Amino acid sequence: MPTSASRSSIALGIAFAVIALVAAMGQAVAADARGCSDPVGLKRFEGSSIVLCERRNFAEYTLPTGRANRYDFHDKRATFASSLELEGRLVQNVYAVPMGPSSAEVFRNYKADLEAKGFHLLFEAKQAETGPALQNYFENMGPGTQIWGYSPNEARFAAAVKEEGGAKTYVALYVVEFENGFEPKFRPQKGQVMVRLDTLQTGQLSDRMVVVSAAEINHGLAAEGRIALYGILFDFNQATIKPESRPTLDEIGKFLRENTGQKVYVIGHTDNVGGFDFNMQLSKARAAAVVADLTRTYGISADRTTASGVGLQAPVAPNTTEEGRAKNRRVELIPR
Numbered sequence: 001m002p003t004s005a006s007r008s009s010i011a012l013g014i015a016f017a018v019i020a021l022v023a024a025m026g027q028a029v030a031a032d033a034r035g036c037s038d039p040v041g042l043k044r045f046e047g048s049s050i051v052l053c054e055r056r057n058f059a060e061y062t063l064p065t066g067r068a069n070r071y072d073f074h075d076k077r078a079t080f081a082s083s084l085e086l087e088g089r090l091v092q093n094v095y096a097v098p099m100g101p102s103s104a105e106v107f108r109n110y111k112a113d114l115e116a117k118g119f120h121l122l123f124e125a126k127q128a129e130t131g132p133a134l135q136n137y138f139e140n141m142g143p144g145t146q147i148w149g150y151s152p153n154e155a156r157f158a159a160a161v162k163e164e165g166g167a168k169t170y171v172a173l174y175v176v177e178f179e180n181g182f183e184p185k186f187r188p189q190k191g192q193v194m195v196r197l198d199t200l201q202t203g204q205l206s207d208r209m210v211v212v213s214a215a216e217i218n219h220g221l222a223a224e225g226r227i228a229l230y231g232i233l234f235d236f237n238q239a240t241i242k243p244e245s246r247p248t249l250d251e252i253g254k255f256l257r258e259n260t261g262q263k264v265y266v267i268g269h270t271d272n273v274g275g276f277d278f279n280m281q282l283s284k285a286r287a288a289a290v291v292a293d294l295t296r297t298y299g300i301s302a303d304r305t306t307a308s309g310v311g312l313q314a315p316v317a318p319n320t321t322e323e324g325r326a327k328n329r330r331v332e333l334i335p336r
């Protein structure tokens with residue numbers, strides 16, 4: 001039979017093994033930063049996590065398709081051998097890869113995934129081939145700041161595009177092995193691979209800007225019991241109404257003024273990006289912002305409008321495409 005000392009040694013060994021296993025599991029399933037998620041249809045490198053992200057429903061973006069020759073720090077503009085000036089829905093993710101893989105390995109995996117998904121490569125470069133200013137461009141544009149600005153030695157870059165159903169998705173992929181630089185929100189280890197993946201989707205924005213008239217609101221409520229409005233836009237991941245939403249708000253205000261007996265529910269809807277709880281809170285806050293604006297700007301009595309939000313629970317299209325997600329991001333009016 002085992003002695004007391006041997007039993008203690010066995011127990012201690014098991015304890016250390018459990019601790020090591022838990023630590024390894026924790027590293028393997030590191031949580032993404034709140035509100036961040038992978039672009040639909042694209043894979044991340046195994047074991048990596050999203051540590052920073054920025055998203056905008058509409059943005060202007062310069063996609064490098066050639067060597068970055070110069071960066072003007074005063075104007076914050078880069079000069080490229082060639083580039084594309086784009087505008088559309090922009091998602092910028094920063095991935096931290098666990099220590100071990102090289103930038104070459106990570107880049108090769110991302111490139112293979114893009115090609116397998118039907119993306120066409122527009123430009124590819126590594127190390128000095130990227131030019132003397134590509135690191136400055138990414139440092140001063142989007143999340144990650146100095147993570148990109150001081151680590152050019154093992155940098156890899158690719159620009160790609162995919163066209164599907166009348167829409168285009170552009171990708172900028174920048175991979176480095178971190179050497180130096182301060183980023184207050186995340187501190188990589190020296191030699192750790194960091195990935196910047198920017199995706200911009202174009203071609204599906206026009207329908208969202210159609211202004212529904214007061215007469216159309218009246219008809220929709222009477223005929224269908226609801227009206228979907230796509231002209232009310234918000235800052236990314238916030239309930240701040242954008243100025244370009246004013247024409248649609250004008251029509252809602254006009255409808256409510258002309259129909260003084262009508263009361264409505266104002267319902268916020270989102271796509272599935274960001275998770276259930278976050279989108280529930282966001283949709284409610286956005287509906288409340290619309291109600292507050294109707295009262296403040298148009299004098300609509302607060303007892304005529306009730307704000308609510310259902311988040312991602314009532315989609316009208318699949319969330320697997322940008323076109324579908326755009327249809328799901330809306331504000332609806334329902335008679336009360």
